Amino acid sequence: MSRCHGRKTRRNEGPSSGGRPGWAGRPVGACEDFGVSTHQQTAASPFILACRREPVPHTPVWFMRQAGRSLPEYLKVREGTAMLDSCMRPDLVTEITLQPVRRHKVDAAVYYSDIVVPLKAIGLDLDIKPGVGPVVAQPIRSRADLDRLRPLDPDDVKYVTEAIGMLTGELGATPLIGFAGAPFTLASYLVEGGTSKNHERTKALMYGQPEIWAELLDRLADITAAFLKVQIEAGASAVQLFDSWVGALAPADYRRYVMPASVKVFDAVAGYGVPRIHFGVGTGELLGLMGEAGADVVGVDWRVPLDEAARRVGPGKALQGNLDPAVLFAGQEAVEAKAREVLDAARGLPGHVFNLGHGVLPSTDPDALTRLVEFVHEATASS
Numbered sequence: 374m375s376r377c378h379g380r381k382t383r384r385n386e387g388p389s390s391g392g393r394p395g396w397a398g399r400p401v402g403a404c405e406d407f408g409v410s411t412h413q414q415t416a417a418s419p420f421i422l423a424c425r426r427e428p429v430p431h432t433p434v435w436f437m438r439q440a441g442r443s444l445p446e447y448l449k450v451r452e453g454t455a456m457l458d459s460c461m462r463p464d465l466v467t468e469i470t471l472q473p474v475r476r477h478k479v480d481a482a483v484y485y486s487d488i489v490v491p492l493k494a495i496g497l498d499l500d501i502k503p504g505v506g507p508v509v510a511q512p513i514r515s516r517a518d519l520d521r522l523r524p525l526d527p528d529d530v531k532y533v534t535e536a537i538g539m540l541t542g543e544l545g546a547t548p549l550i551g552f553a554g555a556p557f558t559l560a561s562y563l564v565e566g567g568t569s570k571n572h573e574r575t576k577a578l579m580y581g582q583p584e585i586w587a588e589l590l591d592r593l594a595d596i597t598a599a600f601l602k603v604q605i606e607a608g609a610s611a612v613q614l615f616d617s618w619v620g621a622l623a624p625a626d627y628r629r630y631v632m633p634a635s636v637k638v639f640d641a642v643a644g645y646g647v648p649r650i651h652f653g654v655g656t657g658e659l660l661g662l663m664g665e666a667g668a669d670v671v672g673v674d675w676r677v678p679l680d681e682a683a684r685r686v687g688p689g690k691a692l693q694g695n696l697d698p699a700v701l702f703a704g705q706e707a708v709e710a711k712a713r714e715v716l717d718a719a720r721g722l723p724g725h726v727f728n729l730g731h732g733v734l735p736s737t738d739p740d741a742l743t744r745l746v747e748f749v750h751e752a753t754a755s756s
């Protein structure tokens with residue numbers, strides 16, 4: 374795996390002045406092993422090329438939740454350590470992030486963390502309960518509660534900087550995707566106190582007390598932007614904003630109550646020039662707005678075929694997706710047939726990153742994922 378031992382490049386050092394898109398502001402150093410910088414290697418990787426809608430040698434593949442419970446080596450290394458504790462251990466983060474890259478030969482690594490990590494880092498009392506998800510001890514529902522949402526200082530997450538430094542050295546040409554939860558999805562956990570089907574308390578605050586809601590989302594946007602900046606400055610080659618649950622909203626409400634905060638996040642990291650991916654589940658009606666919020670790549674779940682998604686998103690964006698994660702339980706023949714449908718729908722798009730339409734389900738057979746990567750690479754290889 375280790376193609377470029379030790380980190381010889383300097384890190385991404387802040388937005389270029391004027392926020393010019395492209396790679397300005399990303400210093401290039403030398404990886405002595407190969408005479409080219411890690412940055413140059415990742416920039417030429419199929420994943421980054423596809424995000425930038427440039428020609429690729431094959432369609433790049435990675436999977437949301439590729440690290441985690443589908444892998445026996447993950448269960449082994451995590452044994453005895455709570456999920457959130459593992460996120461604060463650079464050695465474990467590095468190992469767990471690398472596991473699916475080694476095993477599946479995916480085209481990108483995704484930083485092992487969770488969307489609630491920055492909230493924990495600013496001192497909120499929350500935990501991740503196995504099989505349930507994030508649980509917040511004291512939900513945020515009033516103006517007074519907002520005071521508990523202080524800004525994130527990079528020093529709060531030193532372990533992220535350390536882990537990404539270790540990781541990029543190990544990954545060499547394979548890009549590392551950093552990520553964060555989007556303001557709406559984070560707000561939904563904070564207001565409900567945990568996972569919710571109908572988001573009734575969240576919507577009660579949004580519609581009933583729009584000023585408090587706007588302040589909540591604005592604070593979360595600042596925390597999210599600060600967390601993404603830490604990851605990019607430490608060396609992440611792309612970032613994904615997970616607005617997993619925003620599909621619960623109608624477009625007009627998305628535009629009014631959520632989009633300003635997501636725009637703020639994307640604007641804050643625009644000047645680095647790293648590709649920005651925007652994903653949510655059940656967002657067929659929101660795809661255009663989610664692109665407009667500032668994404669370079671729009672993630673699509675399995676409900677909308679990619680050619681239709683491209684019409685909804687409009688020109689100038691790449692697409693990511695969108696095999697139904699449940700298809701992986703149907704056997705190799707069915708997986709290949711459904712994966713081919715995804716590739717057929719993506720044919721002619723200027724940029725396509727193959728992914729699932731949502732995260733890998735915990736009981737997925739890891740070999741089915743490895744075979745899927747091989748299949749997509751072979752089916753799309755330019756001769």
Ligand SMILES: Cc1c2[nH]c(c1CCC(=O)O)Cc1[nH]c(c(CCC(=O)O)c1C)Cc1[nH]c(c(CCC(=O)O)c1C)Cc1[nH]c(c(C)c1CCC(=O)O)C2
Nearest residue numbers: 437438439440441456486487488503504505506615617732
């Ligand atoms: C909504 C959301 C969360 N976390 C995340 C999202 C957005 C993605 C999505 O829409 O699925 C993001 C996330 N969480 C995790 C990753 C790892 C990186 C990767 O994609 O490989 C990522 C990208 C690790 C994790 N995050 C979590 C696990 C499982 C915890 C464990 O191993 O015990 C992992 C590996 C826990 C978690 N954290 C969350 C949930 C719903 C759960 C599952 C609860 C369960 O079923 O046990 C909140």
